[in-house]
Amino acid sequence: MSANGHPRTHRLLTAGDFRSVFDQVEAKAAFPQCLLLARRSQTGQARLGFIISKKNVRTAVGRNRIKRIAREVFRLNYDTLPPIDIILLGRKGLDGLSNEELHKTFAKQFRKVSRRWLKEQEGSVEKSES
């Protein structure tokens, strides 16, 4: 497997995977068009899942475009990410962004959420030690 691939082991697959993240959110990152939730992955690898409703992004083409770009960004930045499961929740107006804007914001938000998660982990370790 090449280092830059995006195989199925890097995705959230079943309803159980999604539930585990929702039940215990360890880090969040938000901006007006979108919300990211994250928690430690059980597989030891970073994984990505999407929830984009028909209500927020009208056409199937629009939803596909967002998922493709997010995956692309995830794939290219895979090496920098800690082993966490990330859920990307789409909000209204997400389809209003251009490809270039999506690239920029997704890259930024992935960095943000992983940074926050690492901080959270340090904090919880300290707490448990003390």
Added chain:
RNA sequence: UGAGUCGGCCAGGCAAUCGCUGCUUCGUAAGAAGGAGAGGAAAGUCCGGGCUCCACAGGGCAGGGUGCCAGAUAACGUCUGGGCGGCGAAAGCCGACGGAAAGUGCAGCAGAAAGGAAACCGCCGUCCGCAAGGGCGGUAAGGGUGAAAAGGUGCGGUAAGAGCGCACCGCAGUCCUGGUAACAGGGCUGGCGAUGGUAAACCCCACCCGGAGCAAGGCCAAAUAGGGUCCCAUUAGGCGUGGCCCGCGCUGGGACCGGGUAGGCUGCUUGACCUUGAGGGUGACCUCAAGGCUAGACGAAUGAUUGCCCAAGACAGAACCCGGCUUACCGGCCGGCUCACACU
């Protein structure tokens, strides 16, 4: 050339890098290579069919659909050809286009009267009266109301009128001719107080329709889940707690058998298929021959970035598969036909 009209087609291209999903080949494997990878609407889910399971002797009722005729088709509410009606100068376009003498119902307001009826203003005759006017009778041409008032126009006729008579048109009946038929054309008869409108009102007539859907259905199949049969234990033993005993809590062990949840596999793409040619048919379409294989995912693949070119890229993403309909859509190309103008 312009205007109109009808039909068909295209839906950015190329290159580099990094990716995604099947398939084939190689490889023990990791993986590598090759080749393939959304649409004309993939959409809405409005019809029709295949496929699968369930139900079913046959027939009928109920309910729903279709509705000029003939054909095409697996089938259709689709398509083709024809008829009739409407629009248009024409090409052409549009039409739920069966039945109102089988029955029931409905029609506000206006109007005399809204259906087996009737006479408000009138017109005419006659009687009474000096007159104004009134009584009785005839009439339905004119006025008025209405969406709609029981043939239309003209001439004759009459007291005034009226299919009362005649001509033409319309209507009804009947016969003939053409046509598979819808229907068209013609002759004769009736004189038209018969038969008004509405069936996307109930209804009648003809024809059609069993129900559910690929999350259908089939196969495999975890668990401290749970059923059955047999064998072995029987108040012992086992398991948990604990270092051990007591105590406390829980009850068997083994084999086999089907059912089946999570989950997985399958159904899943070779088909009413596509291309070319020949033949039949006005046409929709059909037949034959040769060649071809053209997405098959399952949180769901066909993308991203950069560069170049141009006519500057719309609407939009397969989810079992087909045939239609409808809706969305930047722009471009080709062809048929009609009309107008100009030239030869």
Added chain:
RNA sequence: UGGGCCGUCGCCAAGUGGUAAGGCAACGGGUUUUGAUCCCGUCAUUCGCAGGUUCGAAUCCUGCCGGCCCAG
């Protein structure tokens, strides 16, 4: 994927062939010293949109648009 329901004033709604009830809100006026209450008045011509049937359509028919719910 399949099935069902609903769109009528700013909000809740009745009306199912004869010209759109009612309540709340809003606005104007009256009563009151003022306010609340109460009384009177005003408020729908795109009845989700577009066609059609009919003399006449919110109502009947057809096609769209939007919203909601259910099954697995």
